[in-house]
Amino acid sequence: xxxLKTSEAAAVLNVSPNTxxxxxxxxxxxxxxxxPGKHRLYTHGEVAALRDALHEGLxxxxxxxxxxxxxxxxxxxxxxxxxxxxxxxxxxxxEAALALRSVERSVEEVLLPSMxxxxxxxxxxxxxxxxxxxWATDWLQRAQRLAPPPLRPAAVLIGDATHDELDVDALAxxxxxxxxxxxxxxxxxxxxxxxxxxxxVLAAFGPQAVVIAGDTAGDDQVARWAYGVxxxxxxxxxxxxxxxxxxxxARTTARVLPDSPGDAHRVLLQMLDGRPxxxxxxxxxxxxxxERRRVGA
Amino acid sequence: xxxxxxxxxxxxxxxxxxxxxxFCGHCGRAPEIADIMPASRVCDRCGLGLLLTAPAxxxxxxADPFLLIDGTLSICAVSRLAEGLLHVTETEAxxxxxxxxxxxxxxEASGPESLVNLVVHxxxxxxxxxxxxxxxxxxxxxxxxxxxxxxxxxRAALLVLADGRA
Numbered sequence: 013x014x015x016l017k018t019s020e021a022a023a024v025l026n027v028s029p030n031t032x033x034x035x036x037x038x039x040x041x042x043x044x045x046x047x048p049g050k051h052r053l054y055t056h057g058e059v060a061a062l063r064d065a066l067h068e069g070l071x072x073x074x075x076x077x078x079x080x081x082x083x084x085x086x087x088x089x090x091x092x093x094x095x096x097x098x099x100x101x102x103x104x105x106x107e108a109a110l111a112l113r114s115v116e117r118s119v120e121e122v123l124l125p126s127m128x129x130x131x132x133x134x135x136x137x138x139x140x141x142x143x144x145x146x147w148a149t150d151w152l153q154r155a156q157r158l159a160p161p162p163l164r165p166a167a168v169l170i171g172d173a174t175h176d177e178l179d180v181d182a183l184a185x186x187x188x189x190x191x192x193x194x195x196x197x198x199x200x201x202x203x204x205x206x207x208x209x210x211x212x213v214l215a216a217f218g219p220q221a222v223v224i225a226g227d228t229a230g231d232d233q234v235a236r237w238a239y240g241v242x243x244x245x246x247x248x249x250x251x252x253x254x255x256x257x258x259x260x261x262a263r264t265t266a267r268v269l270p271d272s273p274g275d276a277h278r279v280l281l282q283m284l285d286g287r288p289x290x291x292x293x294x295x296x297x298x299x300x301x302x303e304r305r306r307v308g309a
Numbered sequence: 310x311x312x313x314x315x316x317x318x319x320x321x322x323x324x325x326x327x328x329x330x331x332f333c334g335h336c337g338r339a340p341e342i343a344d345i346m347p348a349s350r351v352c353d354r355c356g357l358g359l360l361l362t363a364p365a366x367x368x369x370x371x372a373d374p375f376l377l378i379d380g381t382l383s384i385c386a387v388s389r390l391a392e393g394l395l396h397v398t399e400t401e402a403x404x405x406x407x408x409x410x411x412x413x414x415x416x417e418a419s420g421p422e423s424l425v426n427l428v429v430h431x432x433x434x435x436x437x438x439x440x441x442x443x444x445x446x447x448x449x450x451x452x453x454x455x456x457x458x459x460x461x462x463x464r465a466a467l468l469v470l471a472d473g474r475a
Binding site (some may be wrong): 035070 | 335361399463
C-alpha cells in the first residue's frame with residue numbers, strides 16, 4: 013500500500029496541508045494513519061479517489077461521499093464473491109482493498125463488515141456463513157504469517173472463550189491477534205477449557221497481560237482458567253474482549269476492551285507500553301462501544 | 310454590388326451575453342483573483358467549498374444562504390449560512406432530496422412554476438433565474454423568498470434563499 017505524507021497528499025489534491033487537516037476535522041476524510049513518529053500518513057487510494065471525485069463534484073461533502081462510495085465497492089465485491097462461493101475472487105477483493113488501505117483498515121473496513129453482512133443475510137448458523145468464516149479465518153492466518161517478527165518485549169496471552177472457529181467473536185479475536193502481532197507483540201491463543209499443562213506453556217511464553225476473548229465460555233470455566241494462569245504466571249493485568257453480556261462492571265475489576273479489534277489492540281498496546289490508559293472502566297468502554305455502534309448505524 | 314438591403318441574423322434576447330461570476334459553494338465569496346478561475350477548484354479563502362460559476366443575476370452574495378441541487382433533486386452542497394438557517398450540516402444534507410429540507414410555501418403551486426420543475430430546468434442549464442417562495446419542510450409559518458438559477462460545473466441548480474441573509 014502506497015502512503016503519502018501530508019505535503020504530498022496536499023500536492024495531489026492541489027490544496028494546502030492546512031486545508032487537508034481542516035477536511036479531516038470537518039468531513040473525517042481522508043482519514044490518515046500515523047507513522048511511528050505520529051505524522052499523518054494518507055493512503056494513496058483514498059487521496060486519488062477524492063481527487064477524481066473533486067473534479068466532478070459540486071462540494072467537498074459530495075466529493076467525499078463519492079470517494080467513500082468508490083472505496084466501499086470493495087465490500088460489495090467481497091460479499092458477492094463469498095456469497096457465490098468463489099474463494100479466488102474473495103482473495104482478489106482483499107488484494108484490491110489492500111491496494112488502498114493498510115492491513116488493519118482492510119480487515120476493519122472490508123473483511124469484518126462483509127462477514128457481518130453475510131451473517132445477517134444467511135444467519136450465523138448457516139452453511140454460507142461457515143464457508144465465509146473459514147475463508148476469513150484462513151485469510152487472517154495467512155496475513156499473520158506475513159507479519160514481521162516481534163519487535164516489542166510485550167507478550168499477550170489470549171484466553172479463547174469463543175464457541176469455535178465459526179463464532180463471530182472468533183473472527184474479531186483473530187483480527188485482534190493479527191493487529192497486535194503486526195504491531196510487534198508476541199501473542200498466544202489458548203482455549204479457556206484447557207488448564208492441564210498451563211504452567212509449562214506459560215513458563216516458556218512469559219505473558220505480560222491476559223485477554224479473555226469471547227462470550228461463549230461460562231464465568232466458572234473462565235475463572236478456573238484465570239486462576240490457573242495466575243498460579244503459573246503471577247498476577248497479570250486481565251482484560252475482557254467481546255465478553256458482551258458477561259461483562260458486568262460491578263462484578264469484575266478486569267478492564268474491558270472496545271469491541272472493535274483495531275481500538276482494542278490500541279488500548280492493549282498502550283497498556284503494555286505503560287502509557288496513560290485510554291479507557292479506564294467498563295462503564296466508559298460501554299459508553300464508547302455504544303457511541304461506536306450509534307455512529308456505525 | 311446590389312443596393313438591395315440584406316437580411317441578417319441578430320442575436321436575440323436569449324442569446325445576449327450574460328455576465329457570469331465565480332463564487333465558493335461554502336462561503337459564497339469570490340476567489341481572491343476574481344476574473345481568473347484558479348488551478349484548484351477549492352476555495353482559497355475558506356478551503357471548505359469548491360468554486361462554481363453562475364449568471365450574475367443568480368449568484369449569491371457572501372451574505373446569502375444557498376443550496377446546490379443536481380438534476381436528480383439531490384442536495385449537493387449547503388452553504389455555511391444555509392447550514393445555520395436550516396439547522397442542518399452539509400454532511401447530513403448531502404444526497405438527501407431537496408424536498409426533505411424545503412418545499413413550496415404555496416402547496417397548490419404546480420406546473421412550470423413548481424419548485425421541482427424550476428430546479429430540474431436550472432440543473433439542465435436551461436432557463437432564466439426564477440423567484441419562488443419556499444418554507445422549511447417540517448415548519449409552517451416561515452417563508453423564504455428564493456431564486457433558482459443554473460450554476461456549475463458540473464451543471465446544477467442554485468437555490469439562493471435571498472431573504473434569509475444574515
